[in-house]
Amino acid sequence: MERSVVVSGGGTGIGRAIAARFALQGDRVTILGRRAEVLRAAAAEIRGTHPVRTVAVDLSQPEDIEARLPELPERVDVLVNNAGVRGAPAAEGGLKEVAERWRRDFDTNVLPAVLLTEALLPRLDSPGGRVVTISSVAALRGNGSYGAMKAALQAWNHTLAGQLGGRGATANVVVPGYVAGTEFFGGPATEEELARRRAQTLVGRVGEPEDVAAAVAFLAGPDAGYITGEFLNVNGGTLLGR
Numbered sequence: 001m002e003r004s005v006v007v008s009g010g011g012t013g014i015g016r017a018i019a020a021r022f023a024l025q026g027d028r029v030t031i032l033g034r035r036a037e038v039l040r041a042a043a044a045e046i047r048g049t050h051p052v053r054t055v056a057v058d059l060s061q062p063e064d065i066e067a068r069l070p071e072l073p074e075r076v077d078v079l080v081n082n083a084g085v086r087g088a089p090a091a092e093g094g095l096k097e098v099a100e101r102w103r104r105d106f107d108t109n110v111l112p113a114v115l116l117t118e119a120l121l122p123r124l125d126s127p128g129g130r131v132v133t134i135s136s137v138a139a140l141r142g143n144g145s146y147g148a149m150k151a152a153l154q155a156w157n158h159t160l161a162g163q164l165g166g167r168g169a170t171a172n173v174v175v176p177g178y179v180a181g182t183e184f185f186g187g188p189a190t191e192e193e194l195a196r197r198r199a200q201t202l203v204g205r206v207g208e209p210e211d212v213a214a215a216v217a218f219l220a221g222p223d224a225g226y227i228t229g230e231f232l233n234v235n236g237g238t239l240l241g242r
Contacts, residue, residue, distance in 0.1 A: 002049070003078055005019075005029045005080070006076050006116075008081055008112060008116055009032070010039065010082065011031060011035060011039045012042065013182030013209055014213070015033075015082040015083070016042050016046070017213040018216050021217050022217070023052055024048055025217070026048065027048075027049075027077075028073070029046075029052045031053070031054055033057075034057070035056070060107040062115055065119050066119070069119060075123055075125055076120050077130065080220070081112070081131070081132070083116075084108060084109040084113075084134070084150075110149050110156075113133050124169055126168055129164065129168075129169035129170075130169065130224075131171040132171075132173070132219050133171070134176065135151075135173045135176075137176065137177045139154055139175065140175065140239055157171050157173050157231075161228045170225065170227065170228035172224075172228060175234065175235070176207060178197045178200075178207055178235070179208065179211070179212060180197075181208060182209060201238050202236060202237025202238075207236060212234050215232050
């Protein structure tokens, strides 16, 4: 049965792989992001039963989300909160610069998931709806303000799972480790960097966007209906479960 799937940050990297996975399954997919041209290019290249829809929106701005709601599906079976940006390196300066960096990371990594989810909760299919949020291994081992924001998403997911449980819907988090082939680090990794990352895993390879997409597809599928409030690590054994 085809479903209505919304993927934020769906134009590149992990989000694009997630969108492609659902499209290939025959679902109707809508991808969201700030860059309209990137979204259109991804939608044109993703092959599935139905054309992929695009909505350009700044998910950190409540007014922008509200203005775009008429463009989003009236019923949502699966919501994937993938939008986020790696925290910038620590800037020189005093407390003002520290505050700016933390606020920026909050706006780009926490608010997009929270605001989009709140906006679409009335449209989430019940029972059976799925919310899957993408976090990061940084939430577990630390990485300044970025890691703190990803940890905040995991704490928020506990509350969300409680809200959705009575509706027969679930909320879970996928926690990737290093994933190649994304814009996360600003450009392709060197061979030396890839070798270092491979050596950190137990399986002898780095992650690919499709690895994360497979985990999301499982949590969004019918076989995961009794799993909620959980964190699924996808890191090749770089950091063991806890």
